Amino acid sequence: MPAKHLEASVRYPPGERAGAAVIELRGEIDGFSQEALDAAYAEAESRDPDIILLNFSEVDYINSTGIALIVGLLAKARASRRRLLACGLSDHYVEIFNITRLSDFMSLFPDEESALTKSAGA
Amino acid sequence: MAGQPPQPKENLQKNPRxxxxxxxxxxxxxxxxVPEGAVNxxxxxxxxxxxxxxxxxxxxxxYRIPLEGSGATPAEVVKVWKERFPEFWMPGNRFLAPKGGLAPGAVALINSDVPGSRWFSTxxxxxxxxxxSFTYMTPEGHPFSGWITFSSYADDEGTTVAQAQLIIRANDPLYELMMPVGLHRIEDRTWQHTLRSLASYFGTGGKVESRVTCLDPRRQWSQAGNIRYNALIWSMIYAVLAPMRPRRERKPTN
Structure with a gap:
C-alpha cells in the first residue's frame, strides 16, 4: 500500500471557541511530514491562538519520527506559551502517547468537541 | 507497508499495522x-x-552520511545496523544488547569509560x-532525556543515506552544566563515528553531515530534581565502593 502523505489544514472555530485553532491531520505522520506539519502550525499560530488542537481522527499511521515531529510542535507551543492539545487518537496511539510520555505534557481528548469544551475553562 | 491490502478503518483501529x-x-x-562482566x-x-x-x-x-555506491537498500542498512550496533560504537564503550536483539521493548546496557568513573553505566x-528505522528511549539518570532514531532512506538521487537523529535535553542540572564543556562534543563524536563505521562496513566513506537545532532554549526547572537519578553520580559511588564488595562482584568490564 503506498504511503499516504500527510495533509494538514487549519480551521478557527467561531463563537465561544474563538481563541483556538484546529489543525486537521489526514494521512500518515512520518519523516516526510515535517513540511506539512510545520506549515500548518505556522498558519495556526498566525492568529495568535491560546490553544492549538491537533485533530488526529483521520490519521492512521504514526511512526517514531512522526512522534518526534509532534514533540517539536510541543516545544514551539510551550516556548510561545500556547496549549497544544490532541484529539481523535485511536486507542493504539493513545497508548503510544503514554509510552513516549507525550501525554505528560499534552492533554488528550476523544474528539474535537470535548477538547474545545473542556479546555475552554481550563 | 507495501504488499498489504487496504484494511477497513475498523480493522486499523483494532489491529494497527x-x-x-x-x-x-x-x-x-x-x-x-546481564552479560558476564557487565555492570547493571x-x-x-x-x-x-x-x-x-x-x-x-x-x-x-x-547526523547523516550517504552510502554512495554501496548498492544497499535502506532496509538492508537498517538490518545490519540493528544486528551489529555494538560494533559500530566508539572504542571505550560497550553496548550490551540482549540476546533477542534490538526488538521493541528490549533493554540494552551501556558501560562506558568516563574520566573519574571507570564503570559509567546506563x-x-x-x-x-x-x-x-529504530528508536531508543533513555532511562532516568542517563545524561540525556530523549529519543535517538536511526534510519535509512533513498535521497532524491537514489543514494541510500544513513541517519541518526536525536531529540534530547540534558536530564538534570549537572549534565546541563557539562553540555558545553564536553557532553555535546562526546555526543557528536559518538554518532559521527558510528555513521563512519557503518559506511565503512558497506565499503563506502564520505563525510558525516551534522545539523544541530535548539528546539527549546528554556530550562525546565521543575525537572531539576532528576539529579537524584544521575547515572554519573551513582556510577562514581559504585566505583568508590567497589573495594568493599565481594571480589566476584568487582569484575572489570572489558
Whole structure:
C-alpha cells in the first residue's frame, strides 16, 4: 500500500471557541511530514491562538519520527506559551502517547468537541 | 507497508499495522539478562524518559552520511545496523544488547569509560523498530532525556543515506552544566563515528553531515530534581565502593 502523505489544514472555530485553532491531520505522520506539519502550525499560530488542537481522527499511521515531529510542535507551543492539545487518537496511539510520555505534557481528548469544551475553562 | 491490502478503518483501529513496531507500555525497565562482566546499574527499575521530561535546553541533532555506491537498500542498512550496533560504537564503550536483539521493548546496557568513573553505566530501551528505522528511549539518570532514531532512506538521487537523529535535553542540572564543556562534543563524536563505521562496513566513506537545532532554549526547572537519578553520580559511588564488595562482584568490564 503506498504511503499516504500527510495533509494538514487549519480551521478557527467561531463563537465561544474563538481563541483556538484546529489543525486537521489526514494521512500518515512520518519523516516526510515535517513540511506539512510545520506549515500548518505556522498558519495556526498566525492568529495568535491560546490553544492549538491537533485533530488526529483521520490519521492512521504514526511512526517514531512522526512522534518526534509532534514533540517539536510541543516545544514551539510551550516556548510561545500556547496549549497544544490532541484529539481523535485511536486507542493504539493513545497508548503510544503514554509510552513516549507525550501525554505528560499534552492533554488528550476523544474528539474535537470535548477538547474545545473542556479546555475552554481550563 | 507495501504488499498489504487496504484494511477497513475498523480493522486499523483494532489491529494497527504498526502495533508490532512499538514497545509495550512498561512502568519500570527490567533487564532480562546481564552479560558476564557487565555492570547493571542505573537501568533496572528506572522509568524511560523522553525529551519533555528532561531539564536542559532541547536539541535536535541530525547526523547523516550517504552510502554512495554501496548498492544497499535502506532496509538492508537498517538490518545490519540493528544486528551489529555494538560494533559500530566508539572504542571505550560497550553496548550490551540482549540476546533477542534490538526488538521493541528490549533493554540494552551501556558501560562506558568516563574520566573519574571507570564503570559509567546506563542503558536504553528500544521504543520502536521497523524495517527502515529504530528508536531508543533513555532511562532516568542517563545524561540525556530523549529519543535517538536511526534510519535509512533513498535521497532524491537514489543514494541510500544513513541517519541518526536525536531529540534530547540534558536530564538534570549537572549534565546541563557539562553540555558545553564536553557532553555535546562526546555526543557528536559518538554518532559521527558510528555513521563512519557503518559506511565503512558497506565499503563506502564520505563525510558525516551534522545539523544541530535548539528546539527549546528554556530550562525546565521543575525537572531539576532528576539529579537524584544521575547515572554519573551513582556510577562514581559504585566505583568508590567497589573495594568493599565481594571480589566476584568487582569484575572489570572489558
Amino acid at each position: 504498526d502495533a508490532a513496531y512499538w514497545a509495550q507500555g512498561v512502568k519500570a525497565l527490567k533487564i532480562s539478562e 546499574l542505573n537501568v533496572e527499575g528506572r522509568r524511560v524518559v523522553g525529551p519533555l521530561q528532561g531539564f536542559g535546553r532541547m536539541w535536535q541533532k541530525t 542503558g536504553v530501551m528500544v521504543l520502536y523498530s521497523d524495517e527502515e
